[in-house]
Amino acid sequence: MALIELKNITVAYDQKHNILENFNLSVEEGEFVSLLGPSGCGKTTTLRLIAGFNEAKDGQFLFKGQDYTKVPVHKRAFGFVFQSHALFPHLSVYDNVAFGLKLRKTDAKQIRTKVMDILEAVNLKGFENRYPSQLSGGQRQRVAIARSLVIQPDLLLFDEPLSSLDANLRVQMRMEIRRIQQELKVTTVYVSHDQEECFSISDKVAIMNKGVIEQLDTPPLIYKKPKTEFVARFVGFENILPMTGSGEGAAPLKAKDGTPFVVEGAAGMKGTVKCAIRPDDIRIAKDGEERGADNSTAGRIQVTTYLGRGYQYVVETAIGEFLVNSHGEAPFGHGETVRLDFPPDKLVPVD
Amino acid sequence: MKKPAYLLLFPGALFLAVFMVVPIATIILSTFANDGSVSLAGYTSFFTDSYTLGILGTTLKISLISTLICILLGYPTAYYISRTSVSRRGIYLALAIFPLLTSAIVRSFSWMVTLGKTGLINTLLLQLHVIDKPLQILYTETSIIIGMVHLFLPLMIISLIGVMENIDGDLMQAAASLGASRFKAFVKVVLPLSIPGLLVGSTLVLVGSLTAYATPQLLGGKKRVLATLLFQNTMTLNDWKAASIIATIMIAITFLLIGVMNALAKKLNPNG
Numbered sequence A: 001m002a003l004i005e006l007k008n009i010t011v012a013y014d015q016k017h018n019i020l021e022n023f024n025l026s027v028e029e030g031e032f033v034s035l036l037g038p039s040g041c042g043k044t045t046t047l048r049l050i051a052g053f054n055e056a057k058d059g060q061f062l063f064k065g066q067d068y069t070k071v072p073v074h075k076r077a078f079g080f081v082f083q084s085h086a087l088f089p090h091l092s093v094y095d096n097v098a099f100g101l102k103l104r105k106t107d108a109k110q111i112r113t114k115v116m117d118i119l120e121a122v123n124l125k126g127f128e129n130r131y132p133s134q135l136s137g138g139q140r141q142r143v144a145i146a147r148s149l150v151i152q153p154d155l156l157l158f159d160e161p162l163s164s165l166d167a168n169l170r171v172q173m174r175m176e177i178r179r180i181q182q183e184l185k186v187t188t189v190y191v192s193h194d195q196e197e198c199f200s201i202s203d204k205v206a207i208m209n210k211g212v213i214e215q216l217d218t219p220p221l222i223y224k225k226p227k228t229e230f231v232a233r234f235v236g237f238e239n240i241l242p243m244t245g246s247g248e249g250a251a252p253l254k255a256k257d258g259t260p261f262v263v264e265g266a267a268g269m270k271g272t273v274k275c276a277i278r279p280d281d282i283r284i285a286k287d288g289e290e291r292g293a294d295n296s297t298a299g300r301i302q303v304t305t306y307l308g309r310g311y312q313y314v315v316e317t318a319i320g321e322f323l324v325n326s327h328g329e330a331p332f333g334h335g336e337t338v339r340l341d342f343p344p345d346k347l348v349p350v351d
Numbered sequence B: 001m002k003k004p005a006y007l008l009l010f011p012g013a014l015f016l017a018v019f020m021v022v023p024i025a026t027i028i029l030s031t032f033a034n035d036g037s038v039s040l041a042g043y044t045s046f047f048t049d050s051y052t053l054g055i056l057g058t059t060l061k062i063s064l065i066s067t068l069i070c071i072l073l074g075y076p077t078a079y080y081i082s083r084t085s086v087s088r089r090g091i092y093l094a095l096a097i098f099p100l101l102t103s104a105i106v107r108s109f110s111w112m113v114t115l116g117k118t119g120l121i122n123t124l125l126l127q128l129h130v131i132d133k134p135l136q137i138l139y140t141e142t143s144i145i146i147g148m149v150h151l152f153l154p155l156m157i158i159s160l161i162g163v164m165e166n167i168d169g170d171l172m173q174a175a176a177s178l179g180a181s182r183f184k185a186f187v188k189v190v191l192p193l194s195i196p197g198l199l200v201g202s203t204l205v206l207v208g209s210l211t212a213y214a215t216p217q218l219l220g221g222k223k224r225v226l227a228t229l230l231f232q233n234t235m236t237l238n239d240w241k242a243a244s245i246i247a248t249i250m251i252a253i254t255f256l257l258i259g260v261m262n263a264l265a266k267k268l269n270p271n272g
Helices: A043-051 A094-102 A108-121 A139-147 A167-184 A195-201 A219-224 A227-234 B005-032 B041-048 B050-083 B086-101 B104-115 B120-128 B139-162 B169-177 B182-211 B216-220 B226-236 B239-269
Strands: A004-012 A018-027 A032-036 A058-063 A078-081 A155-159 A187-194 A204-209 A212-217 A238-244 A269-276 A282-288 A296-306 A313-316 A321-324 A337-341 A348-350
Touching: A004 A043, A004 A296, A004 A348, A018 A043, A032 A043, A032 B120, A043 A078, A043 A155, A043 A187, A043 A337, A043 B216, A078 A139, A078 B104, A094 A108, A094 A139, A094 B005, A108 A139, A139 A167, A139 A282, A167 A195, A187 A195, A187 A269, A195 A219, A204 A227, A212 A219, A212 B050, A227 A238, A227 A269, A227 A348, A238 A282, A238 A321, A313 A337, B005 B041, B005 B239, B041 B050, B050 B086, B050 B182, B050 B226, B050 B239, B086 B139, B104 B139, B104 B216, B139 B182, B182 B239, B216 B226, B226 B239
Parallel strands: A032 A187, A032 A204, A078 A155, A155 A187
Antiparallel strands: A004 A018, A004 A058, A204 A212, A238 A269, A269 A348, A282 A337, A296 A313, A296 A337, A313 A321
């Protein structure tokens, strides 16, 4: 049984507009699940609903099989790490971390041991008498994490915890978060709009769009086999190639000019089939070089831009415009005719 | 070369020096003069005369009670206003400040009309048969306090809102997620963080009501406070020396209060 389960949840922010509608999500115990998507997709709303800050208009939230839909925030024992850190400015690091324990009437000796242990776990030993205003951004974030971990929460919730930190610190902190999470084996739901961040630390990622989870899978699976056009575009498949399938066994798909395309996993598909491919996976070569008849088309270079590790081209062809990356030294010039090759295993059919 | 910026202070400082520092210094110095020698005789007689001591006591009592009532009325109001949306906050704030736009004298007159023997409150209570003879509210300490609270409540509210607005809403949610009920979160987070506003507001109300003149003069009847006693000494008794001593004592109390408040503020500074 899943640890948390959202069943047909609807959340509205006014009478007419729903942010989430019939939303479903389940998270297994010990899992690290990220909610990823553009702003306004409902990821933060989902997280705040789990925390209890938002109320569902409809639907049910189950925790360990119990109905938690109406349980108030302070009775949930879920740790929440805010984007703003939300440290209490009038309390020292020690008292910030001890806040939840004191509310639980833990005895002073035990509080001291627990606070010191958790401060050690987040590498903040020796900072217990500082005030939040005397800490750097990364240190504040670690205090915030320690504060929500020390109460031994049933669930840890992160709301874009790293977005207020600079790039180097972000990479360091996300490893820290993953390390702590794995060490303590606490079930975690993590919200971010940063793809790399989510992919690097999660067991599973839910890609959200307009209040719906488009795909919930392990990061490598999402990265290699996006299921929908939205997910494909979100993870960098910038080219979508519309084709038609005959529905017969192993017959190749056909592009709009009739060029046959062999696509792995597309056997038997009928009607319009959209295939996504990354700019890095399309092979570009001088026109006239010998190529097979399948998965290939001729085109003309429209725009060349320099990326550092290589060049990026916009190539116009009979079957549409493509973004292509190449690592070659000598770039093709504007207006030059080229040949594009689409490897069958790199084309991914999407909804 | 860049001119030192403090030159910008010069015109204002000059004005204050000529028209404030010098006269006040003259007043204070004059209270120690006694037939060409230095003496504290004026002060000893002020602090040994039970009449003047009584007035000092009344003044302090009225000011403290007014401040306390302003805190009790102003705190919830300010908290509510600080939690509303920005557009609504503007409206509420304007309403809270509105009394400040009327002169203290006009407001005192309206309280005389309301509190008097044939005033609104007595008439109403008589007609409802709650009482059978009019209550003496006007010309008592109570009426002075009512007037003071009316006069200074906006200052308390503004001071509190200024601080409460800056309390991050996430803090309450953070407290809740750590297990604090609304009440606990308020006591442990909002209250300590609003202390600076409470101290500023209290200083303004306390000093304001210690030195207020028009309100106690109009609503106090024969009840004297330091400010009205001072006026009586100059205008009626023509005793400028006694008046100067009262003025000096009022200045001293004001500075003392500000000093105490500052010390408290430093001690209770929420940021350590």
